[in-house]
Amino acid sequence: MSTGVAVGPDDWGEAENAVSAAYFAHELTPLTAGSEPRLNVRATQIGALRLTRIGWGADVSVDTRHPGAYAVNIPLSGRIESVSGGHDVISGPGKASVFRPDTGAVITRWTADCEIVGVKVDKDYLHRELARILGRPDRRLPDQVDLTTAAGQNWMGLLRSIVEQVRGSEGLWQTPVVAQQLSGAITSAFVLAAMPDDTAVAPRPRIVKRVLDRIDADPALAWTASDMAExxxxxxxxxxEGFREYLGMCPRDYLLDVRLARVHDDLVAGDPSSTSVTDIAVRWGITHTGRFAAAYRRRYGVAPSATLRS
Incomplete structure (x- = not known):
């Protein structure tokens, strides 16, 4: 689901209701007497996640408890100043504020020039993913995430890519398998960006081989990084670390290689009058068709459509 909302300039109550429906229920307080909202809010649900873009157009304060879910607020401009769990956090571009579920939190100042991307993550879903990704269910997320690190930039790049994919996929992303894959990818990348590096010993080759065998047996599965680790x-x-040491690539790149090979075989054997490149790509778990086409061309030297027509 993707929604967009425009609100009349004199109605703070309607602005509060619109953002409550799109993100989290809250109490809104304008900080400047006589100010008027210039609300911009859009929301997209992807599996257990909701991505919401919000700008109030005026200095405001927001009070909420984030019932049942984590909130990760990423300022694209301006800043948010908040207090949660006794901790003061100020985030602008390059930082993200993390709010825990069912815990009182106040954004004491959301500046007029601030627009955020808010990521709402179901509490139980994130706790399961933390246990699967880190191997430790007791890890506590920090109050703020640095998005200027390599892991932070990777997560933001993935978010941008998936938002573009959702906008151009004509509903394909709404299918349960694709939604599960996209939400899993976003969550895995977020956890790796949010948590400090663990000292770890690379798995032995037999553990890597176990994952290779599972991927080779079912590459169309909606694999996420946490699925492979599990x-x-x-x-x-x-x-x-094990994949880099023994294969020289990450698990996601290996999965893409396997999928490309399966797609190539089906394109060679396919009939262009009764099937399409998209049909075959989706059959093997490909959801980002633009990125797939570029990867296919790099590997095989031609566009996938050319292989199907040959």
Whole structure:
């Protein structure tokens, strides 16, 4: 689901209701007497996640408890100043504020020039993913995430890519399998960006081989990094280190290689009058068709449509 809302300039109550429906229920307080809202809010649900873009157009304060879910607020401009769990956090571009579920929190000042991307993550879903990705269910998320690190930039790049994919996929992303894959990818990348590096020993080759065998047997599965780590019985970081050491690539690149090979075989054998490149790509778990086409061309030297027509 993707929604966009425009609100009349004199109605703070309607502005509060619109953002409550799109993100979290809250109490809104304008900080400047006589100010008027210039609200911009858009929301997209992807599996257990909701991505919401919010700008009030005026200095405001927001009071909420984030019932049942974590909130990760990423300022694209301006800043948010907040207090939660006794901690003061100020975030602008390059930082993200993390709010825990069912915990009182106040954004004491959301500046007029601030627009955020808010990521709402179901509490139980994130706790399961923390256990699967890090191998430790007791890890506590920090109050703020640095998005200027390599892991932070990777997460933001993935978010931007998936938002573009959702906008151009004509509903394909709404299918349960695709939604599960996208939400899993976003969550895994967020956890790796949010948590400090664990000291880890690379898994032995047999553990890597276990994942290779599972991927080869079912590459169309909506694999996420945490799924692969769970299959290996190690954390995501340990699995990534093992793949880099023994294969010279990350698990996601190996999965793409396998999918490209399966797609190529089906394109060679396919009939262009009764099937399409998209049909075949989706059959093997490909959801980002633009990125797939570029990867296919790099590997095989031609566009996938050319292989199907040959």
């Amino acid at each position: 299959a290996a019985g190690v954390s995501v970081r340990r699995l990534q």
